[in-house]
Amino acid sequence: MNEESLLKRIASLMSTRDETFVKVGPGDDCAVFDWPAGAKLLATVDHLVEGRHFEGPIISLTSLPPLSALGTTTSAIARKAIARSVSDIAAMAGTPVACLATAAFPAAFPQALAEELVDQFQIWGRHFNCPTVGGDLTSLAAGSACVFTVTALGIAHPSRGPVLRSGARRGDLVVVTGQVGGSLNSGRHLTFEPRIREGSLLAESLGSALHAMMDISDGLGLDAARLARASNLAIEIDSSAIPLHADIADPVQACRDGEDYELLFTIDRHASLDQARELFAAASISTPLTIIGRVIGATSETPHCALNHAGNRLDISNLGWQHT
């Protein structure tokens, strides 16, 4: 891998002229933005690590099939790296603006593969309306896993503002977009669509009745508990209400799987999802919205997230990707 040559490639690929906010892209010390007056800035960063967030080795799009048995393509890697951070922008009902990407490659990483990754970061950044406008490259010891990060910048919804995790209120309905479960086994963790438009239309239609929101990255149980904890409340979920992907039968397992990147949000109990669904339909968005539970008061004995399942009440507050 020759960094200087990659850096030149990055600078040449990125034209800033068609970007609304981006005044200077790669090639200088910083990217420069004209930030619109009054627009709240959102910033988030996530890792994508070989062997943890995708299966190695990294393979070229020009490799012979079957690709799936060999590892993960440059395209899938760039897509997921950017989509994970874009999903965090969606989780606040924001709109992505641009991203900065970093890549740490092991020594002797093939130059052609590094170039392909650079190209794919550009392609997927544009796909998600979150162009790659800067970054950094470095080398690791031979045999190291590749480590990527993507920092995404976004703009909060102009009227609703950023939708935090901490805004849930007692009695709120708990809603989820799309379906959950089986993301890793099915490969959906590489192909999910960050719910940018959905988040924005929810903020548009519900306004201040959209109380709290986040995306499900580590697991419905663990993440719902985080939202509840941030709001000093608890969440109760009805297992039969959870919208499962067709390849998943067990809702308890679905709460544990994680990497769904669906939006989990709470709305005022008197609010309706009808207008949101109308806006979705008008925008040709088929993502379902499903009420799966409610927000209840928390005492020191209450689990932050409980699942009513087959007549039992399970504490699923720690059900998800265990970060240890």
Place this chain on the structure above:
Amino acid sequence: MNEESLLKRIASLMSTRDETFVKVGPGDDCAVFDWPAGAKLLATVDHLVEGRHFEGPIISLTSLPPLSALGTTTSAIARKAIARSVSDIAAMAGTPVACLATAAFPAAFPQALAEELVDQFQIWGRHFNCPTVGGDLTSLAAGSACVFTVTALGIAHPSRGPVLRSGARRGDLVVVTGQVGGSLNSGRHLTFEPRIREGSLLAESLGSALHAMMDISDGLGLDAARLARASNLAIEIDSSAIPLHADIADPVQACRDGEDYELLFTIDRHASLDQARELFAAASISTPLTIIGRVIGATSETPHCALNHAGNRLDISNLGWQHT
């Protein structure tokens, strides 16, 4: 390393109440900023990798001396990681606002050391007026090098705007702050002061006569050539004019060393540095400003950076940290 416990520690350490722009810090999906109207946003990201940007192993501040023989302290690592990105903000004459930090630790990385790093990222972020308001943690295979990144956000100078590399003009004087050379051997690469105040006062005093600027990270030769190339011009440096650190005798070597994190800038040939020096003195800044060369026209045969040294004219365009 227990990520969940580290994330809670990060959220508890970070109080957003005393931050001007930061509305939401760690613990939600994104950090949220109230961006001031009309203020251009700067964004940059840099790696800090064990074994490449600092010597491993990472050692605790509570270890017994002598520390220097053992590796690099958590404090020195956090300091350098943040200072590198802050220096990129300085390189545009901007002011840092906040940063997002990532850390990828090998399996079984000691929890106490990870906590100390988290604390040090908070401490040094505040020290550089660039508080850590978000980030991400992940695990690598046992034996991997630690990989850190810091994304810094900053505000461009309100009247001068961002000072790009591409603004140099033929006939400009080439100036450098401080002294260069010997950064790695002396340990200064861990203790440098990003030239935030200097950059800002240069923009203040020189205004539009401050044509182009960058920081010297990879080496005076390589970096001056980058500035020249970005401006479609060439730079000629007089070796006897280069301000060297006391422990460095050879100016050619000093052009190669890199990691100086001094500002390299060009000003209109009729401009004076007197007002800048007065502002420095008034602010008790003792950083010297030294004219080391000039900007000349480039032809296809001209080196982007030439050094006049001992009667010879050396092409030093590639003299610096070689990114291969």
